[in-house]
Amino acid sequence: MEQVKCECGHVNPIGTVLCEACGKPLEEVPVLLDMRYEGSARRSQTYNKTIIDKIWNFFSSVKVGVWLIVITLVASAIGTVYPQQMYIPPTVSPAEYYEQQYGLLGKWYYALGFHDLYSSWWYMLLIALIGVSLVICSLDRVVPLYRALNNQRVTRNEQFLQRQRLFSRAKVEHDETAWRNIVDKLTKRGYRVREENGNILAEKGRFSRWGPYVNHIGLIIFLIGAMLRFVPGMYVDENMWIREGEMKEIPGTNGKYFLENQKFIFEVYEKETEKEAFQAAIDRIGSGMMAKNYQTDVVLYERIGPVVAGEEPKLKKIKSFSIRVNEPLKHDHYALYQVDFKLDELKSMSFHLTDKQTNKSFGTITIDLIQPEKEYDLGNGYKVQLLSYFPDFYFDENGNPNTRSKVPNNPAFVFKMFAPDRPKGEVSFTAIRQTIEPLGNNKYKMAFAGIETRNVSALTVRRDFTLWILGIGGAIFMIGLIQGMYWNHRRVWIRRINDEVLIAAHTNKNWFGLKKELEGIFHDTPFVMPIDQADNRS
Amino acid sequence: MKEKRFWLRTVILAIMLAAIGYTIYSNVFVEKKAIQVGDSAPDFVLTDLNGNNIQLSDYRGKGVFLNFWGTWCKPCEKEMPYINSQYNVYKNKGVEVIAVNVGEAKVTVQTFVDRFQLTFPVVIDQQDQVMNAYDINPLPTTFLIDKDGKIVDIITGTMTEEDVKKHMERIKP
Structure with a gap:
């Protein structure tokens, strides 16, 4: 394996921009260092031998990832131009409908699958490719970043220091008390201070650097959950209309459960029956105009014995329940929700x-x-x-x-x-x-x-074994987001070269905050507060 | 090291490819139905217009042309006479027809049967149980079931007399 040896003695993977250990630039770089990924070698860029490497490298590019997202966005936008299939009249054939209504454009809209966008194979493929891009981009960056942060030394190359955005260099008399004072102040502010040969590396919030990757793990788990919906038995989403007094098999339960609708209740807010406090609101909307309750009183039965469709079922009563909006009847992971009704x-x-x-x-x-x-x-x-x-x-x-x-x-x-x-x-x-x-x-x-x-009541039958996976994915997503957003990875390097002291500092975000913190630390000390070199240059 | 990287990448790519392939395949290229060609046909028992129980499992050894229909469905109406005339040819060759009405009133169904003088058993799925089991949508839908009770094909939409003949030929034992 090809490697690059830095003058400090550390051996870096090929493609490394800044030495993992001392930070010395190994390639031609701008005056101010680009600290993204610590100048580590993004793994993929280096080898391009086999077809597997080529595929891998393609997806490792953030540019490719962004383009995939842009294409998906554009496709989604086009999908909103004409109505989706579920919104066209159910009695007409979609093939004819789109052409009749929207002409040639409509014909192509249908032919290309825009009419049912989320189910069209190429849209799913786009989402899947974004997932692949996410996995590979993350893997290719998190590993080298981890290496670089793990291998970093306290004593940094002079060039590395002076090419940081925050930097100062001054002649300072060696004063052990002042030195200790700085270490104390850094420690008090939550920095982990490492000392080596009279040099300092103070670091805090490294944990923030993993935020984006934790976030991506959450997204991947979420995508896996969404994918599992297509595995038979993991996800049931059916509809049933049931009349008052009717007894029906619950669709999606393979003939196992039956439901009896005893009564459907539709209530409105009326002036006479409501409390004083509601009168003004009822006046504004009109008495009897605002729905108060949609409720189906049902009895749930379970079929006993083998299922032969059509046979008069032997039933065992499980429970009576009043299904109301957002108060589904739950049993055996199935949930029956109130969704619609027809009066009279x-x-x-x-x-x-x-x-x-x-x-x-x-x-x-x-x-x-x-x-x-x-x-x-x-x-x-x-x-x-x-x-x-x-x-x-x-x-x-x-x-x-x-x-x-x-x-x-x-x-x-x-x-x-x-x-x-x-x-x-x-x-x-x-x-x-x-x-x-x-x-x-x-x-x-x-x-x-x-x-x-x-009255007739419409219920939705749901069974969703993917929900907890989606929940975990979402939670991890949020943790990653918070981790990256509310913590900053800050580092301060202090290096003594002869009678000069070099101070450099870096943060992955919130430079203002870092500067304020440094002011607090270097105020009233012999050391010179680092200057923002990005300001000077402009 | 290089070997290891190659295999690691190959494995990760293969896993992702398999997951994506499965998702897209099961979504786009397989009907999202509870029941599919190759499955064994769910057994059912329904009562015909004369009060006889018709049970699918009793038809083992014969091909079954299982048609789901409604009187309001024009394509169903159109193919009924074709099914009837081909039934008269194929019933001696071991092909039976069961026409499952999707839960209409008996009077309505009887009128229809009389009008077209249908000779094969017509049963009514009063509680939608068989419709649920066969995941029927849209009408008409016809299941071709072979002598071993396996679903050979599922045909949605109307058929010509030629189609009906062809399909019955396929399930002749």
Whole structure:
């Protein structure tokens, strides 16, 4: 391995700018030293032999890392130009929608995957490459930096000292008391003072230098957590709509859990029922305008025995619970959150079988709109058959009655009404505010008699085993940030050469703070306070 | 030393490559479904319009053309007659059809079945249990299940009569 030997005797890795031990510049450098990474050799720059080295070196470049971030940012920005797929109408095909709405640009937007940016392979690849860049950049810098800081000697090369930003040089009589005094003051201010041959290195806050790398470790852990979401079983995110009185399998639980919705409650703030203190606020917004509570009272059941889908399940009650916003029902790492609702969905409709002439009623039928009966017998020879049922009725493009969905939003029925005087039956098409008698005039009709409604609640089913990893990653990220932000790595070198004393100081940030501190230390001493050479030069 | 560095870099790069490869592969190139081609088809039991229990595991040894549909779904409506006519050809060759309606009212389903004179069993998934198990979205979705109960293919979207014939041929025992 190629190495560079400094005149102080220390052997440095090739590419080193400042000797790890004494700090002597080993290459041509500007007057004021660039102290980044202590002038250590960034490992990657040096060897470029194998393909592995080439890949490694590519990612080791901060420039490459920054470009990856810029490209990702630009892509993210473009992704906001047209709506993402989840916001376009669910009934249309995205391939057609983007082209129809936005023309050729829309077509390319879709073709390139901008319509579902976070799931497009190249966007994920970009994020992944940023992750790779993060790992390699960090590794390539933290190791040499650690080496350099670990190998640094107390006695520093003269050139190193005079090319620090803060530096002074003066003839000072040797005075042991004054010297001790300086050491004391430095120690009191939290510096660890090392002495060697009458020279001093005072250092504090080296720990701050690891902040960025700790921060990057946090980020990597966070990315790993995000990645684990794609491992089956680690992450469940499903939605379910459940009507009042309904019992349903909870999606995402593999048929293991069932839920019964006993009641959905929607409450608002009203003037009459709230305390005095809230009156002004209610006045401002309007009584009954502000939601107070969304709540679903549910019972959770567990299925017993083997799961055969569709089979009437044997259930064991686990618990009753009131799910409210931010108060999910939690069980077995699953959480059910309140997310949406629909008030007053039609539950049943009632009709009187009526003589159109006399308006006499021969009985009432109530039709369950989820599972209507085939036939309703009213006795005395009167009965009603349900020939067809359209829960969400419309006339399709051929002019035939049809249904848009299985949700009873706009129910319509084809009835066949039987009466003692109409033994063959009369056919009537009945929808809301609409009756058609396709086979000519009828004697009887189905007169609307009322409806029953119920509420529907929407719940999100979540199970997330990655959350704690994301939490740890986030916490480490913050620790790293704090570590690097609120501590400064400060060093003061004092070297005696013959009858001169050279003082230099360095910090990785907050030069003002360092200068104030040095003033406090060198004030009223024979030593000369270091001068900021960056000021002089400008 | 140089050897060591080479191997260290290779290992780190390989680990990262594997992680990225897996993530992108499982996200983009695999349908994000609970159920996939090659899996064994989850067993289910549902009641048909005549009140008979239809259980998938009873169909071992035969190919099963498992179709999920709704009466409001136009593409489903379009392919139903094709499935019906091909069923009449293939039922003698060991291919069965089970049409799972996605939980509509029995009356609505019956009307539809009568209108198209469907001869294969039509079952209604009242509680969405089978839909959950097969992770159905969108309609129509058809699962081709071979005689060993393995899912051979999953077809979403409407089929021509030629398609139906081709697919039934694939699961003929």
